[in-house]
Amino acid sequence: MAGFSLLLRRELRIAMRRRGDVLNVLVFFVIVASLFPLGVGPEPSQLRAMAPGVVWIGALLAAVLSLPRLFAADYADGTLEQLLVSAQPLPVLVLAKIAAHWLLSGLPLAIVAPLLGLQYDLPGDALFALMASLLLGTPVLSMLGAAGAALVLGARAAGALTALLLLPLYVPVLIFGAGAVNALLIGINPSAHFSVLGALLAVSSLIGPWAACAALRVALD
Amino acid sequence: MLETMALACERGGRRLFSDLGFALGAGELLRVRGPNGAGKTSLLRILAGLTRPAMGNVTWRGKQRDWDFGREMLFLGHAPALKDELTVSENFAFNCQLSFLKEDANALEQIGVGKLAGLPARFLSQGQRKRVALARLALASSMPLWLLDEPFSALDEAAITAVRGLIEGHLREGGLVVLTSHQEFPLAARAERAITL
Numbered sequence: 001m002a003g004f005s006l007l008l009r010r011e012l013r014i015a016m017r018r019r020g021d022v023l024n025v026l027v028f029f030v031i032v033a034s035l036f037p038l039g040v041g042p043e044p045s046q047l048r049a050m051a052p053g054v055v056w057i058g059a060l061l062a063a064v065l066s067l068p069r070l071f072a073a074d075y076a077d078g079t080l081e082q083l084l085v086s087a088q089p090l091p092v093l094v095l096a097k098i099a100a101h102w103l104l105s106g107l108p109l110a111i112v113a114p115l116l117g118l119q120y121d122l123p124g125d126a127l128f129a130l131m132a133s134l135l136l137g138t139p140v141l142s143m144l145g146a147a148g149a150a151l152v153l154g155a156r157a158a159g160a161l162t163a164l165l166l167l168p169l170y171v172p173v174l175i176f177g178a179g180a181v182n183a184l185l186i187g188i189n190p191s192a193h194f195s196v197l198g199a200l201l202a203v204s205s206l207i208g209p210w211a212a213c214a215a216l217r218v219a220l221d
Numbered sequence: 222m223l224e225t226m227a228l229a230c231e232r233g234g235r236r237l238f239s240d241l242g243f244a245l246g247a248g249e250l251l252r253v254r255g256p257n258g259a260g261k262t263s264l265l266r267i268l269a270g271l272t273r274p275a276m277g278n279v280t281w282r283g284k285q286r287d288w289d290f291g292r293e294m295l296f297l298g299h300a301p302a303l304k305d306e307l308t309v310s311e312n313f314a315f316n317c318q319l320s321f322l323k324e325d326a327n328a329l330e331q332i333g334v335g336k337l338a339g340l341p342a343r344f345l346s347q348g349q350r351k352r353v354a355l356a357r358l359a360l361a362s363s364m365p366l367w368l369l370d371e372p373f374s375a376l377d378e379a380a381i382t383a384v385r386g387l388i389e390g391h392l393r394e395g396g397l398v399v400l401t402s403h404q405e406f407p408l409a410a411r412a413e414r415a416i417t418l
Contacts, residue, residue, distance in 0.1 A: 003319070010307070010315050017306040078300025085269050086319045087291030221272050 003088030004096045011100035022104050029062040033116045044121045051120035052181035063141040064163045066105045070149040094209045098146045106138025129184045136197040137177040143208030150215035228277035230263045238418045247395040248411035255418035261401040269296040294366040301354035305343035328359035348375045358387040369400040
């Protein structure tokens with residue numbers, strides 16, 4: 001576990017010294033979610049109905065925007081080589097990268113999401129559900145995203161490829177994440193949606209880091 | 222201790238070398254020679270376990286390399302693995318801990334970058350970066366096998382002397398060193414081998 005905290009602390013320290021990268025993703029998310037009311041008009045019932053989907057799509061796009069950088073810098077400066085030859089287990093190191101990615105992108109998104117929800121006139125319990133669904137769903141985006149980011153390492157149009165590769169995989173998270181809030185809005189108990197999100201998180205945390213490790217070994221071969 | 226058998230390497234469909242076999246024992250130095258693109262770096266990466274050989278195998282202490290190999294081998298590639306945002310000492314501390322080495326600021330001093338410890342790595346020159354990467358050698362006597370890719374490139378004379386001293390010290394203590402280098406410096410070793418790719 002020493003390797004995990006070692007790399008996590010370093011990732012957070014680097015992020016603290018380049019706060020712009022973290023803010024970019026957050027501002028992107030806020031802007032995307034704020035553009036929809038301007039485009040579709042200010043009808044409150046309509047806005048309320050589309051709020052969960054809009055916020056979740058914003059979160060998906062923000063994740064895809066931040067992912068190409070996950071391994072690219074380490075690949076270019078030789079850090080990745082050192083991580084691979086180290087006796088620290090690679091899946092643990094990759095998990096630390098994923099944890100850092102979530103703390104710096106998923107978590108801030110979940111924290112500001114209720115404010116965006118207010119903009120869409122969501123009631124209080126729906127704001128809470130929106131935040132909870134993002135807290136449960138965004139780690140899935142980071143887990144699967146790590147595998148995607150590792151697969152496109154070294155490719156020329158890495159950003160576009162990441163989006164093409166990952167957005168289809170993110171569909172279940174979108175459906176059940178936005179679905180949880182929608183269910184609440186029409187008076188259905190959303191616990192089934194949350195259970196599925198939890199299951200997605202469990203499965204992706206088993207598959208994501210291992211797939212990312214395999215892809216990193218191929219990329220550096 | 223380090224042995225290869227019938228090693229072959231292919232990059233981009235082109236065979237770089239084949240049927241390469243050698244054995245390296247304690248206190249021995251192996252120089253890998255060859256023109257640009259001959260596969261020197263590829264050979265080092267195969268030995269480090271980063272690249273899979275097209276054929277053949279590598280054994281360490283008579284066995285296939287396993288998980289613990291990383292604790293016994295120090296690989297320093299072309300890229301110095303420094304983060305521009307972090308200071309020299311933060312970078313150095315991370316790289317040491319990653320390879321289970323006990324960090325010691327004297328190592329930076331020894332290779333002439335002690336005064337730069339608090340400076341963010343983005344202000345370093347190419348040679349200074351290389352020095353910071355090589356500073357780990359001063360602490361890595363517990364790792365028997367050193368794989369060094371062009372350790373002398375971009376270094377000035379004082380640094381070359383320091384690195385030569387570290388390599389010779391390691392060989393004296395029974396370590397194994399494999400290095401690629403276009404500049405040939407005499408190094409005292411129990412035995413010296415060379416392969417030309």
